[in-house]
Amino acid sequence: MIRIPYAGYNYFHENGWEINRPGGMHFYSIIRIRNPFWYEEDGRMKYVDRPAYLFFRPSDPEHFYLRNAPYTDDWIHLEADEGELETLFDESGLVFAKALIVHDSSEASSIMQSIAAEARRSGENHEKIMDCLARLLIYKIGDLSRVKEESDFNSGTLESYRYRFNILRGRIYQGGEAARIGKVSDLAAEMNMSVSYFQHVYKALFGVPVTRDLIIARIEYAIYLLRNRNLSIAEVASICGYETIEHFNRQFKKEKGCSPTDYMKEHRIV
Secondary structure, rough: OOOOEEEEEEEEOOOOEEEEEEEOOOEEEEEEEEEEEEEEEOOOEEOOOOEEEEOOOOOOOEEEEEEEEEEEEEEEEEEOOHHHHHHHHHHHOOOOOEEEOOOOOHHHHHHHHHHHHHHOOOOHHHHHHHHHHHHHHHHHHHHOOOOOOOOOHHHHHHHHHHHHHHHHHHHOOOOHHHOOOOOHHHHHHOOOOHHHHHHHHHHHOOOOHHHHHHHHHHHHHHHHHHOOOOOOOOHHHHHHOOOOOOHHHHHHHHOOOHHHHHHHHOOOOO
């Protein structure tokens, strides 16, 4: 079982911060530094120009800092039975004592916030909860680290859009919201962008076209309705924004491998 004796989220230091532990420390560490920083790798200082993660074993020297400028980080210290964390980090493809830039860290950041909150609590299942959250965090960072940013944007330009686009994407997948979005041009207008530029930014951020997300969101909502509501196929198609049953059937079968009728027969639970 993984234990997390200490955790912190959104620790802010107005005039900078420095950690220098040449002999390491007793715990494994996961640190997310939210600003540019310097850190020591193989005896040399390296500069990282954007937020990144650092992972340390108990014996790894730790030296990282940002001086004379605002510094913010999230951090957790972990311990477990011998070899357990080494195996978990290895399975996730995460490398110790080397900065890792993750292009969208919002999900992992949310997990770290949950860990810091749970660390202040107690209860019958506290240790199990912390174990699950630690594993979830490591696997999530591992998955995110394999998502490559392929874009002709520079990193600063792209990151400046991420917050607004994360909200938009969450809205697309919020129940039946995708059905109420008429055209991609409507979304582009909300962002005060041309359609082509909006689509370019969206794909650069999420790796899929916005039209693809709209289709997936509509089909997911259709599945929810087919399983839980006593509606006809035509009614489901209409609610999900399809003008014809034929179009709905075609997209549904392409995504799920069967017709809506066959899916409803097998999965409806009402």
